[in-house]
Amino acid sequence: MSRRILHMDMDAFFAAVEQRRRPELIGKPVVVGGMGDPSSRGVVATASYEARVFGIHSAMPLKIAYKLNPQAVFLPADFETYEEESRKVKKVLRNISPLMEDVGIDEAFLDISAISRSSLEIGKEIKENVMAVTGLTCSIGIGPNKLLAKIASDMKKPDGYTVIEEDDIEDILWPLPVRKLLGVGPKTETVLKDMGVEIIGDLAKVTPEILSLRFGPSHGNFLYRAACGLDERPIVTFWEPKSISRERTFPRDIGHWQTIATVLAALTKEVVLELRQEKMIVKTITIKVRFSDFQTVTRSKSLEEASDVETDIRRAVFACLQRVELVKKVRLLGVRLSRFEKHFSL
DNA sequence: TCTGGGGTCCTACAGCCA
DNA sequence: TCTGTGGCTGTAGGACCC
Numbered sequence: 001m002s003r004r005i006l007h008m009d010m011d012a013f014f015a016a017v018e019q020r021r022r023p024e025l026i027g028k029p030v031v032v033g034g035m036g037d038p039s040s041r042g043v044v045a046t047a048s049y050e051a052r053v054f055g056i057h058s059a060m061p062l063k064i065a066y067k068l069n070p071q072a073v074f075l076p077a078d079f080e081t082y083e084e085e086s087r088k089v090k091k092v093l094r095n096i097s098p099l100m101e102d103v104g105i106d107e108a109f110l111d112i113s114a115i116s117r118s119s120l121e122i123g124k125e126i127k128e129n130v131m132a133v134t135g136l137t138c139s140i141g142i143g144p145n146k147l148l149a150k151i152a153s154d155m156k157k158p159d160g161y162t163v164i165e166e167d168d169i170e171d172i173l174w175p176l177p178v179r180k181l182l183g184v185g186p187k188t189e190t191v192l193k194d195m196g197v198e199i200i201g202d203l204a205k206v207t208p209e210i211l212s213l214r215f216g217p218s219h220g221n222f223l224y225r226a227a228c229g230l231d232e233r234p235i236v237t238f239w240e241p242k243s244i245s246r247e248r249t250f251p252r253d254i255g256h257w258q259t260i261a262t263v264l265a266a267l268t269k270e271v272v273l274e275l276r277q278e279k280m281i282v283k284t285i286t287i288k289v290r291f292s293d294f295q296t297v298t299r300s301k302s303l304e305e306a307s308d309v310e311t312d313i314r315r316a317v318f319a320c321l322q323r324v325e326l327v328k329k330v331r332l333l334g335v336r337l338s339r340f341e342k343h344f345s346l
Numbered sequence: 347t348c349t350g351g352g353g354t355c356c357t358a359c360a361g362c363c364a
Numbered sequence: 365t366c367t368g369t370g371g372c373t374g375t376a377g378g379a380c381c382c
Contacts, residue, residue: 034350043350045382058382061348077350104353104382185380218356219379247351284374294349300375332350 004119005235006110007141007149008093008126010086011158013106015048017085018075020135029072031056031065036076038066041249045077049158082106085134092129096122101235109146111235123161147231148173150182169229174201181226188215188223203227240340241278246270247334253292255329260321267335268317272310280340281306285316288334289324296332299323306341313337 010016014032019025029051034042044065047056054069065072086105093100099111112122123140130138139160141152151173152162164172178200179189191214197203203211204227212220225231246267254260264287275282286300299320303312317335 041348041350043348045350059349061350064347064349067347107382183380187379216357241353242355243353245352249350286375296377298376302374334351336353 001113003111003144004113004115005143005146005149006112006119006122006126007143007146007153008089008108008110008130008138009141009153009157010089010106010130010136010138012046012048012052013085013136014046014077014082015051016136017082018078019048021081025073029054029056029069030075031062031072032075032077033065034062034076036074038062038074040251079105085136088133089130089136089138092126092133095129096126099235099237101237109149109235112142119163120161127159127161145229145231146233146235147182147226148229151176151180154180166229170201173227173229174199174204176200178203178227181223183219183222183226188219191215200227242340243336243338244271244274244278244282245334245336247288247332249290249332250330253329253331257326260326260330260333261318263333264317264321264335265314267333268314269310271335271337272308272313275337275340276308278340279343281308281343282313282337283339283341284337285313285320286336286338287317287320287324288332288336289321289326289330290332291328292331293328294331295328297324302339306339308343 015030018030018032027050030048031044031051033045034040042062044056044058044060044062046058051069051072056065056068056072062074082105090100090102090108093108093110097110097112097115101109103109115122119142123142126140127138130136137159139153139157141149141154141162143149143152143164144166148164152164155162176199178184178192178197181200192203197206203223208221208224211223214220215223248263248267283306284300284302286298288296288298290296301316301320303316307313
């Protein structure tokens with residue numbers, strides 16, 4: 001039986017939720033992100049299609065989005081509401097197949113290989129049910145693997161439905177820019193461009209040996225196989241968290257050691273609270289310091305014995321802080337816990 | 347121009363040990 | 365006893381994702 005993977009992507013999710021609950025925003029450029037104040041630090045989480053016309057897109061600093069369109073409606077992200085809508089959508093998908101992989105708040109993969117109905121019927125049912133429970137549209141892509149399903153869902157947005165078959169790889173996949181491949185970000189794109197590789201078809205003509213030399217064996221092989229449309233990664237329906245972290249960017253860069261210490265202690269409290277909720281104990285503690293010039297350093301420390309005791313973890317955090325040279329003002333601080341063990345006594 | 351917050355995975359390197 | 369090697373672990377940083 002050949003694999004049939006479906007990828008569902010909500011259209012401009014956060015902005016669409018805001019437009020649905022405030023109909024006066026329908027048809028207007030809506031930008032969701034940060035505190036909703038374009039004069040403060042933050043980036044765009046989602047821009048409505050009306051805002052995208054002005055060149056506003058995800059991950060763009062709010063200040064730049066404001067310059068592009070000062071008339072746009074800027075709103076803070078309301079994650080609780082988005083999570084609630086997301087749960088409804090995921091339930092629709094699980095009703096089709098329990099083999100669902102969550103990919104963040106607004107995306108999911110679904111393995112529909114074992115379902116006898118046509119792809120079109122399944123896609124139609126999902127779209128209708130998502131609309132019925134949320135009032136929102138989504139785009140659907142179907143392919144023989146996750147890589148191609150994801151590319152398919154991105155091809156016709158919003159409210160799209162696209163199928164990519166194995167025979168379509170040369171016609172549909174190869175003319176696309178390499179950046180469309182999941183795993184090719186700005187850095188990889190630049191290196192590939194320097195090699196004369198601009199579209200996926202160019203990438204498929206480079207040998208895996210050359211790609212491995214440039215990108216390392218793992219990423220190099222991945223790139224080659226991706227360019228050929230090959231991807232055997234399974235649908236992962238459940239996984240244990242591997243790290244818990246909290247970080248904070250200050251409205252203005254800070255220079256006082258006292259403030260740095262206070263914030264790190266507060267962040268430690270937050271991660272420890274979550275650690276205990278997960279009934280885990282932790283071995284490695286890492287702090288992150290980003291300076292005013294965006295230089296970022298991390299320092300980590302492993303405990304002799306895994307712990308969930310706040311004083312142990314805070315001590316490790318401050319031991320890490322002592323190893324950071326605080327010669328510049330600080331823009332961001334973070335605390336991360338990793339390498340968990342189960343807390344058997346609980 | 348200015349660049350969030352929560353994650354995952356990979357690589358390089360150093361130190362330790364068999 | 366000395367030296368080289370390879371595996372493992374911890375640490376730091378980077379790229380990428382939504």
